[in-house]
């Protein structure tokens with residue numbers, strides 16, 4: 001069955017839904033999601049969304065700008081960051097008017113809390129900047145935007161899996177989808193397409209990301225000829241619940257939680273004397289792993305403690321109730337009385353599909369535009385997070401740039417008609433699925449995936465070095481060879497998740513190679529990318545964005561300059 005719409009949005013997280021709400025008044029809009037829309041990863045965001053509202057103490061957008069630039073280790077594009085932080089207060093009030101039930105101060109204003117790296121007076125003191133709804137902020141914003149989409153009659157294709165992007169005469173003109181409930185293929189024609197497919201944290205064994213975060217959109221863009229920007233920068237969040245890696249939001253430290261080692265020391269005092277436990281994530285993650293390496297983990301094991309026991313019980317129950325509840329459920333301990341075991345967990349990919357500030361996808365370092373293609377959210381790289389994202393700046397990025405994409409797509413559709421697309425793309429995909437079913441291979445998907453996830457922890461996580469990265473790339477290549485012999489044993493048509501996992505694994509292997517390849521070529525340490533063999537930042541050589549493209553000989557790297565408008569790079573101390 002072939003379908004025609006003006007605007008096709010792949011991804012029903014906050015980026016996709018915010019864009020849909022913006023353009024549905026003047027266009028037919030379809031939103032596709034492989035999971036039920038409100039199950040998108042955005043719904044798990046706990047801590048909040050930043051804006052310099054100054055509701056609890058003085059704040060200014062200039063300070064938010066400075067913090068984000070410094071947090072990015074000077075790799076973020078300052079023109080894009082300025083757009084984001086200036087637009088933040090408007091974006092929050094807009095969400096409030098749409099119906100988001102933010103937590104309140106006693107006077108009835110939107111409540112704000114501390115978050116790592118957010119400061120007053122250009123780095124002097126922590127500032128309360130993160131607006132939140134207790135510790136389930138993403139949940140309420142996602143539900144509100146989903147309601148708005150239903151109200152405006154956005155058409156949803158739920159539990160539909162994007163298999164391929166279709167190009168017609170050099171322009172992105174449609175997509176092939178797999179309907180998980182029926183096993184049928186659908187070809188959707190569109191004047192423009194927005195990729196809002198989220199991150200790829202599932203490449204790593206220890207991750208805070210949901211099962212859907214497999215990077216499909218990143219990989220499909222890459223294979224269609226788009227370079228991927230700054231993929232070496234993968235954020236490890238300091239406080240994943242030990243041992244599973246489920247996120248314990250930074251809100252816990254924002255509300256006064258402290259990190260302690262085996263000796264009970266507040267070790268962050270040594271690593272970030274000014275803001276201590278509220279330093280940026282890359283710094284805290286390295287500090288925790290250094291403590292563990294130097295045998296100051298709890299009981300000699302690979303974790304430290306996040307201590308909330310000095311906080312009032314009422315505060316924990318009111319402001320951190322979701323965190324408290326899952327610590328009780330998963331570990332059987334009560335954070336009111338017991339410290340929480342934590343270790344760093346893969347959380348966010350700073351890199352992604354390069355775009356301009358209106359979400360238009362860029363084809364090269366000169367800034368040529370990919371016709372008909374937009375990207376927003378975690379899969380995009382504007383770049384506002386540079387080498388390290390500050391907490392609560394992602395939700396802001398999603399709603400600010402999601403909206404800008406919506407506006408730009410509305411304009412773009414007047415330029416384009418529908419191009420007639422042939423059914424060839426459908427046939428190619430049909431054949432691929434047939435090949436999976438008919439394969440005589442013996443390799444199991446789960447074996448390859450588990451090896452990839454462990455390998456990425458070993459060589460591509462918080463600490464990296466030349467030898468590890470080289471051997472890692474070789475091993476990923478041999479896993480790709482093994483992948484050619486995988487067997488899909490489940491042949492049924494409805495809800496064939498094994499088939500979907502086979503497709504996802506292909507994307508994950510592609511992205512693993514890109515991440516390691518980019519990391520190998522950056523011979524310095526910056527933000528989340530730490531090279532043990534090159535521990536210093538080297539602005540002279542590497543103050544630039546990397547762009548990795550697919551070629552017949554494998555990945556190829558190029559660079560483009562960072563946009564610096566106000567703040568020249570300085571030493572980054574907290």
Ligand SMILES: Cc1cc2nc3c(=O)[nH]c(=O)nc-3n(C[C@H](O)[C@H](O)[C@H](O)COP(=O)(O)OP(=O)(O)OC[C@H]3O[C@@H](n4cnc5c(N)ncnc54)[C@H](O)[C@@H]3O)c2cc1C
Nearest residue numbers: 011012013015034042045047048162198377378392394395
């Ligand atoms: C546990 C956790 C807590 C977080 N807390 C915060 C926080 O407090 N504040 C903050 O600022 N940030 C937070 N983040 C980061 C932030 O939540 C994410 O970066 C953000 O939600 C990503 O949103 P998105 O719209 O880009 O994509 P997502 O919300 O990840 O959604 C991706 C969408 O793409 C769809 N999709 C993907 N592939 C396909 C395919 N092949 N076919 C069809 N559909 C597809 C999925 O179904 C889904 O709808 C948190 C992240 C995690 C994991």
